[in-house]
Amino acid sequence: MKPAPFDYIRVDTLDEAADVLAQCGDDARVLAGGQSLMAMMNMRLAQPVVVVDILHATGSRRPEIAKGRLRLSALVRQEALSTHAGLAQEVPLLAQAAPWIGHIQTRMRGTVCGSVAHADPSAELPLVLVALDGRVHLKSRRKRRTVPAREFFLGMMVTEKTDDELIEAVDVPLTPPGTGTAFREVGRRKGDFAIVSCAAMVRGTKTRLAVGGVNDTPVVADWENLAPADVAEALNAFAWSLDARDDMHASARYRRDLVRRLGETTIGEARSCAD
Template sequence: MKPAPFDYVRCDSLEEAAEVIAQHGDAVRVLAGGQSLMPMLNMRLSRPSVLADIMQAGDARQITADKATLRIGAGVRQTALSAYPDLCKINPLLARALPWVGHTQTRARGTVCGSVAHADPSAEIPLTLAALDGTVILRRGGKRRRVTASDFFLGMMLTDKADDEIIEAVEFPILSEGTGVGFCEVGRRKGDFAIVACAALVSPDRVRLAVGGVNDTPVIRDWDAFDPAEESDALNALAWSLDAREDLHASARYRRDLVRSLGAKALQEARTCAA
């Protein structure tokens, strides 16, 4: 199939894109990497009147880091972030998660913010953003607002972004020294969306596990630092607390089993990283 007719606007800046969205509202779709949008257009699941292309916007392709935050612009491709100097030191959890995102070809086109905007509950980048208490920066015209990941993801492919807003950037906090990280997942094939994915953070006073692919949004569970002997009971309680769904890929029971096994693996990886 081919997309329904639309007007195409190549935006040279995020300001221009924000103006196009302000003018046309929910009739606009923003094209960045296009890995999710283009199939939806071709199948006519999305029928915008205007397509605003931001991939030529220089201010959308910037990655900046300071002592507290890694900021990633709306047009930054996943491959570009993977190649960012010292990403393993600046944000080791993100560095571990990115190789699990799709395939080399899709990472070369797909954007970080596009994955966040799509809000697939099995996607690795939204899970990592939630695990790190990251922030989404939304722009409406000349105004901006900041939304934490926990408030941004509302449901399966449902977010707090209004129709007349654009994601300008996302921000990942820089982890404190001594924090170990782990990431692992299981999918049908390498590069597929995860059936279950787990991201772990371990510090001297906190243990955190983030789970994707089970509920409609990433699930975060924090514990005070516990003895590894208590880990099995904690993971079992977490698995049963989740609203595990059944689909053609996996049963609810299998997803809960994966939470237990992958959770233990991610936590062990994080402890090793912190040592």
């Protein structure tokens, strides 16, 4: 199929994009990498009146460190993130998740903030952003505001972002030394969205597991002093707390089983590399 007719506006700055969004509201969509938006437009699941292209806007296109956090602007492509030289030391969980994001072809064009804005519950970047206590920086013509990642994702492809806002950047804290992290997922094929994905972090007495692909948003479980012998029981309780449902890709039972098995493996890997 072909997309419905639309007007195309190419902007030179994010301020210009915010001006267009202020005028057009829900009739406009922001185009950065276009790997999700264009597919939805071709299937006419999205029919914007105006497409605002920020691809050539001025701004940073590489990850940057500021005030103990890794900042990824709206123009940072997923490939720029995955090839960032210091990523494995700065935020190892992001480095571990990056190879699972789509395919090399989509990573070359897709942006980090675009994936966050799309808010697919099976996508890797929203999950890792939530697991790391990341933040989403929103910009409109009137103001800027920052939203914690756990509060940003409201449902399947539904976010806290209003019609006149765009995501200016996301950021995550640099990972403290001594923190063990691990990422695993199961999908039908390499590069497909995950049926279930797990991101684990272990530091001292604290254990965290974030799960994607089950609920409509990423879900986080935190445990204090979780003994290895208690992991299976804790994961069983966590799996049953999730809103797992049957669909064309997997049954609710299979998803819960994956949370138990994949979660145990991921937590074990994170523990093994924690100091």
